[in-house]
Amino acid sequence: MTVPRMTGAAYLLDKSAGIYSRKAASRVAKQWGYRKYGHAGTLDPDATGLLIILMGRATRLSRFIISSGKTYSFGIRLGIRTDTDDTGGSVLETRSVPAIAREDILKVISNYTGTISQKVPEYSAVKVDGERAYSLARKGLKPSTPVREVHTGNWKLEEFTGSDILLSVTVSSGTYVRALARDIGNELGTGGAAFDIRRTSIGMFDISEASKETRNSGSLLTMSDLLRDYSKAVLDEEQRTVVSNGGNVSGSQTGTIALVDKDDNLLAVAHGDGSILKPLCVFAGN
DSSP: OOOOOOSEEEEEEEEOTTSOHHHHHHHHHHHHTOSOEEEESOOOTTOEEEEEEEEEGGGGGHHHHTTSOEEEEEEEEETEEESSSBTTSOEEEEOOOOOOOHHHHHHHHHHTSEEEEEEOOSSSSOEETTEEHHHHHHTTOOOOOOEEEEEEEEEEEEEEETTEEEEEEEEOTTOOHHHHHHHHHHHTTSOEEEEEEEEEEETTEEGGGOBSSSOOGGGEEOHHHHTTTSEEEEOOHHHHHHHHTTOOEEOOOEEEEEEEOTTOOEEEEEEEESSEEEEEEEOTTO
C-alpha cells in the first residue's frame, strides 16, 4: 500500500530490546522519508514496547504527548542490587530471599501508590553538573541525582514465583520503573532489580496499535490523530486566517485544544479559558 507523505506524522513502534530509542526513531523516520524526527518518552535500550515516534512537523507536538500517563509491565528480581537498578547491570550485592507472602507485596505496593518521592537512578540521562549521570557513573563516580515527585496508580500484582514478582502500573511522566523495582525490593528487605520492562500504553495509545516493523501504514498517525487525548475545535476559513497569524479565536472549551479544519487537518494547538482559544503552537500557514 502506498501512503502519501505528510509534512508531519507519528508512528507507533513496538520497540524491541537491545536498541536505543533514538536509533529506533531514526530507522522509522528513514523508512518514511523524514530527516527530522524525535520521540515522546524514552525507553531504556533493554526495555520493549510502545514508542511514539514524531516525524517532520509533528516533532513540535512532543510536549503535548510526553505529559500523558504511561502503563508498564515489569518484573522485580528479589535478592540482588545492581548499579543500574535492573538485571542488565553489574551486581553490587546479593541477599537471601525469605518466604514473602502476597500480602507483604501488596502492602509495600500500597506505599508506592499516589504521589511519591523517587530518586533518579545513577544510570540515567539526567544532567548532573553539566554531564549526563550515566557518563559519570561509567567513570566510577557517584552522581548526585535528583529526587523527584512522581505519581503511580493502577497497580496489579500479576504473578509471584520464588524470587520474581511480575507487576503492572500506570505512572506519570518522568517516572523510572527501574527505581520502583529498586525501592520496592529494598522495602521488602531483599533488594531488587527490574527485568522485562515493557511499556503497554501512553495516554490513549495502546501497544495493540503499534508495529514491530518500521513501515506499517496501520501504525502511522496524522498530527490530528496524535492529539486524540485532547478536545478538538473545528475552525472556519475566517478563524483559520486569524490563527495562522497567531491570533486568538473565540471558543468555550478549556484546557489544551486541537484546532482543526473541516477535513481534520491540524491547524494549531491552543489553550482555552472558556471564552478564548489562544494558540500555543501554529501549523496553519507555515
